[in-house]
Amino acid sequence: MSALAAETGAINLSQGFPGFPVSEDFKRILADTIHQNVHQYAPMQGLLTLREQIRQVVDQEYQRKIGAGDILITAGATQAIFTVVQALVNEGDEVLIIDPAYDCYRPAIDLVKAKAVHVSLDNELRLDVGAIEDALTPKTRMIIVNNPHNPTGTVFPKSQMDSLVGVLEKYPDCFILADEVYEFINFLGEPVSFNYYPQLFDRLICISSFGKTLHAxxxxxxYLTAPDKIMKEILKVHQFLVFSVSHFAQSAIAEYLKIFDIKELAGFYRAKQEILSNSLSKSSLKLMPCSGTYFQVVDISGVTDMGDVDYAIWLTKEKGVATIPLSVFYTSQPFSNYLRLCFAKDEETLLKAGDILCQI
Ligand SMILES: Cc1ncc(COP(=O)(O)O)c(C=O)c1O
Incomplete structure (x- = not known):
């Protein structure tokens, strides 16, 4: 859809990345960093200064004590996910993923010849803990849970996380891969992270991304966090996949985290979500609840009989707004009436897109 947006000159609310620059402080720190001794390999597990900063974030945000040795710096969350699956999942294992699912899970599972078991959210895009329980078997080696959730823009609330954790306690051999790249873009304000559940810590791998947290x-x-015995296995893959991650980037991030206020992130994106939702208040598109990430889902069933893929293409070509159809995130498609709009854009872009969408 981004390619089509570029080709047609449409406003691009499809691909999920910020349409505004990183802060001047961050740029200045990067520029200063370049003059330091940061041009050779960083340590395999990541710069200690950065892992110390992350350790403090995990302590402050979740009151969870981990050591720098429990943290691995990765080339984005994508590498972290791939590395964890390669390290822990074997041929013939089952890995449970929740549809609509972020697109890098399935290829990682397929590559190790494991079986991906897909469980869909319910029709209102809520977590279906009953369906997850039905799909878990003694062969389930891992479950991947993304919360706050892309592409739906929902946050699975604490009550649902409590029941999910209750179910997972019955499967002590199942690893939990928590994709929490939007952990700080949570408008519910409830403690939903797996970091709050100590009963799972010995088999929990949490993943985050500075791409999302620092708009970069x-x-x-x-990075990922994992207990010692799991980290040992993960490092065996990491060593030969990337060995180590960009030294100057790690160094600049470690410095920037000293002044960056993570707590402001949710409010920052909430304001953008409100601009978009207010600008769509007169639209015939139905806004689905949005409680986190930087994605707003709209229901198109009131405005068209077309499926979401055809409608998204039409919208891009004929009206000049590019979005992502939700059905592409499903293996078997239960419905095709939702589009995802990314609101990590400047105000002008959001208002312009809102104006166009209101005329439909
Ligand atoms: C749910 C989810 N997981 C993982 C990623 C990948 O993050 P990164 O860009 O750090 O590899 C993304 C990026 O969009 C995402 O939305």
Whole structure:
């Protein structure tokens, strides 16, 4: 859809990346960093200064104590996910993923010849804990849970996380891969992270991305946390996949985290979501609840009989607004009436897109 947007000159609310620059402080720190000794390999597990900063973030945000040794700096969350699956999942294992699912899970599972078991959200795009429980078997080696959730823009609330954790406690051999790249863009304000559940810590791998937290997707720096015995296995893959991650990027991020206020992130994106939703208040598109990430889903069933893919193409070509159809995130498509709009854009872009969409 981004390619089509570029070709047609449409406003691009499709691909999920910020349409505004990183802060001047961040740029200045990067420029200063370049003059330091940051041009050779960084340590395999990541710069200690950066892992110390992350350790403090995890402590402050979740009151969870981990050591720097429990943290691995990765080339974005994508590498973290791939590395974890390669390290822990074997041929014939089952891996449970929740549809609509972020697109890098399935290829990682397929490559190790494991079986991906897909469980869909319910029709209102809520977590279906009953369906997850039905799909878990003694062969389930891993479950991947993304919360706050892309592409739906929902946050699975604490009550649902509590029941999910209750179910997972019955499967002590199942690893939990928590894709929490939008952990700080949570408008519910409830403690929903897996970091709050100590009963799972011995088999929990949490993944985050500075691409999302610092509005810098192009830096491709993320991290994962895992207990010692799991980290040992993960490092065996990491060593020969990337060995180590960009030294100057790690160094600049470690410095910037000293002044960056993570707590402001949710309010920052909430304001953008409100601009978009207010600008769509007179639209015939139905806004689905949005409680996190930088994605707003709209229901198109009131305005067209077309499927979401055809409608998204029509919208881009004929009206000049590019979006993403939600059905592409499903293996078997239960419905095709939702589009995803990315609101990590400047106000002018959001208002312009809102104006166009209101005329439909
Ligand atoms: C749910 C989810 N997981 C992982 C990623 C990948 O993050 P990164 O760019 O750090 O590889 C994204 C990026 O859009 C995402 O939305």
């Amino acid at each position: 997707t192009g830096w491709k720096v993320g």
